[in-house]
Amino acid sequence: MRADVSKHVGAATVLALGLVCSTWLIKHTVIDVKAMERTVQVKGLAEQEVPADTVIWPVFYKDADNDLDVLIARVDKKNAAIRAFLVLQGFNGDEVSVTAPSIVDKFAQEYSQNERGFRYVAKAGITVFSRSPDKVRTALSQLSELAKQGIAITQDDYQNRVEYMFTGLNDIKPQMVQLATQKAREVALKFAKDSDSQLGKIKSARQGQFSIRDRDSNTPYIKVVRVVAGVEYYLSD
Structure with a gap:
């Protein structure tokens, strides 16, 4: 009878210790994940003047x-x-x-x-x-x-x-998206520097709609193509 009681007490003790360890691991894992989730969201604008075609x-x-x-x-x-x-x-x-x-x-x-x-x-x-x-x-x-x-x-x-x-949008899309992304990274780098952080990898990126408009009312044959890229970067200490 005493052996059975001792056996149950030992099992309970092991289970309790396991729960404590699991709680500690989960707690510190959550803290680590939150630390990794420090991010900054920035936008970059690219504009280009093109002649109407x-x-x-x-x-x-x-x-x-x-x-x-x-x-x-x-x-x-x-x-x-x-x-x-x-x-x-x-x-x-x-x-x-x-x-x-x-x-x-x-x-x-x-x-x-x-x-x-x-x-x-x-x-x-x-x-x-x-x-x-x-x-x-x-x-x-x-x-x-x-x-x-x-x-x-x-x-x-x-x-x-x-x-x-202007119908040549597809020809200039890649370099404009690249430029908008570069502009966004410049903003992110400045933010990281000002906050004593290191800029990490991209978490997510969003390309905005391209717009084409007249440069002004007097020159409708000159167009301005515009796109905004939104990028979210990880930050670290």
């Missing part, structure tokens, strides 16, 4: 007449004049497409029956889609040649504005 130019105008047949004939004549002008400016047939005219019959609209003026109003023109923005910029400076032929190109309408685009 694609352009859409609606060469549109408005015309009006009371005779629909006369109006359509004049639209065809003006479209031919615009096409000839564009050929002289160096555009080829693949870059130019004629847009079907939009014609409004004012007499068919109740709210405008009492208005004076022409019955039929047409909006027509040609759309240029080109990989040569410089040619468009040169042609824009020569629009007075069309004005001399009685063709007033609409430019102040938002729908008729020249749209410059």
Whole structure:
């Protein structure tokens, strides 16, 4: 009987010691993990100016007449004049497409029956889609040649504005992400130095969305590409 009691007491003692040791190990392991989890989150910005490589130019105008047949004939004549002008400016047939005219019959609209003026109003023109923005910029400076032929190109309408685009984002993505990451590391290094810490490995990294915008309202053919990289680094003493 005494042997059984001693046996149970010994087992209980061993179990208690095991629990104490396990608790000590867990406690110090948690402390070590928390020490490893000291991190700093930083962001790095990369920006690059690039020239637009694609352009859409609606060469549109408005015309009006009371005779629909006369109006359509004049639209065809003006479209031919615009096409000839564009050929002289160096555009080829693949870059130019004629847009079907939009014609409004004012007499068919109740709210405008009492208005004076022409019955039929047409909006027509040609759309240029080109990989040569410089040619468009040169042609824009020569629009007075069309004005001399009685063709007033609409430019102040938002729908008729020249749209410059940059389509080479994939070509510059890698170096921009690299630059943004380098900028983030510079910030992290300064933080580590100021806090008397050592910068460790990357814990996580996030690439932000790329954005492309006009440099300013006067130079829409120059774009600014921007990306922000977020990086989290480990810190150590």
